[in-house]
Amino acid sequence: MSAVPRRVEILPPEGVAIAFEVAPLGARFGAQIIDLIVTGIATGLFLVLVASTGWVSEGALMGVGAMAFFFARIPYYIAAEIAMNGRTPGKRMLGLRVIAQEGGTLTPHAVTLRNQMKEIEVFTPGTLLLIAATLSTTTLLILLAWVAILLAVPLFNRRRQRLGDLAAGTLVVTTPRPKLQPDLAEPRPQSPQFAFAVHHLEHYGRYELQTLEDILQVDRTRLTQAAARQHSQTMGRVSDAIVRRTGYEGLVREAETPAFLQSFYRNQRAFLENRKLFGEDREDKNHASPPPPG
């Protein structure tokens, strides 16, 4: 339950692993609530319809409602996840999706299995708990233990799979939303270029490079004035740190800081990518020190 999203790699038939973010349990719970509301409303409308025709007496309405809810929700989940490619309306609103853990197609079989198991995991004990008052203490305790164990299953595995997911070989991930940001290495016209020598570029690794990328990728036109000022200060500090650490001899004027950082980024990346091609991955600035024993 750490805030860091869990990632899981899926291997599609093409043989290149794709990383997905495992959906947080909170979002899944929320999606479940939305789906419950949707099916609940459908059941409610059906009940109103039935009640208005007067076929069923008031006393039996409760039983008919339970029945209608049962027949509304079972096809709802299965049909929605097959038709909408692993999403129910609730999952879609919260950006979640069911995928097959082995890679490849999410089969109707898997969808049916994982949703039938939901019946056993969630709904049957749930309905029984609703009539908890009429149950004996022993039954209630067994029921609570059952619910507690099944709820704990997703907490104790890395992929946050509930029992139905485990049986069907599926998992729930968040839908990725990609946006291609501009390549910082593209030289900008009319901005001054700085020259770096090899001994300037030997100090940093991938981590520092990508941190610098994060700072440079900030779209300044969308910042508030205060945030923009803060960002300028950060850039100034970073540029000072780079000059100090690399021993860069040239002068960096304050107005030229972004151009200097961009230029440094470009040269540093070219250098590191070159090393990478020769088989030397420099993970971060500690790359030169020997690996810790053990």
Next chain:
Amino acid sequence: MSTQTPPLVDLRSARFRAEREADWQRLDALVTRAERRGLTRLSFEDARDLAGLYRTTINALSVARAISLDRALLTYLEALSARAYLVVYAPEPRRAGRVHRLLRVGIPNAVRRVLPALALAYAALILGGLVGYLLYFDDPTWYGTLMPAELVQGRDTTSTRAELLDVLQSGSDQALDDLAGFAGFLFSHNTRVAILTFALGILACWPSLFLVFAFGLSLGAFVGLHVERGLAYELFAWLSIHGVTELSAIAVAAAGGVHLGFALLFPGRATRADALRRNGRDAVKLAVLAAFMLCVAAVIEGFGRQLIQDPAARIVVGWGIGLLWIGWLYGAGRGQGG
């Protein structure tokens, strides 16, 4: 200093990106369209390009991981490949065809494959019924023990013949109300039994069989109560009209559970997890069938039983529907795999 312009270093990864960016943008647009409106709405050229572009893009991702340190690029390619993968490997959109195939071939074949499990489930049900019946005649107080309290509904050893007949015929206005409630309860109770027998089969069969046996026990005691009061024929008719379907649904669900349990008991050469997944395919089909049969039983119970009062007609309708089930499951989809 910045006065003299130094020569630009050649960035392999930047060139790599510039050469392919247009393809990625096109794939992005195609995937977005497919996500919004479905794969079937793409034109032939678009669908063909989608598959090709997906493969080149996922290749590009592999290459980019090896040569590039541009995080913007890596994140984008990763996400784009993921989205394209989900679109390309989407579940088959032809739902109607699938349902049709499931009904025509999948379910009947699955039932024929798990016939031993089905026989076992029926045997447990009948044995339970027999034992319950005999126990009742041994000592009528068993009735209270064997019948779940929620199903008794005032029908116990103190009921008279007239009262019981009243409920069976449910023609009078007063009984209709009770019956509607009873139908609802019976339905939810039996459905719960069906779900539990299926689910608990995973614990090595015996809970499934035990539940069916216990269900048979209460049924047997219920039959005993009526037979004792000379209502055997009327009860047989009453049970026939929906029971043939509903009790079979429970047996089918139990057979699914038993089939799952077989995977644990007799995994063969596979590991138990693999065997479970293998047997799961047929077990799920049985569960779908059981759900379908329960739906039919609920419809018969809700309407047919109230409309058809004549015992003979009830028997004909009930067993007629039973024959339809057998005909379908025995005959359909022979010689076709699936």
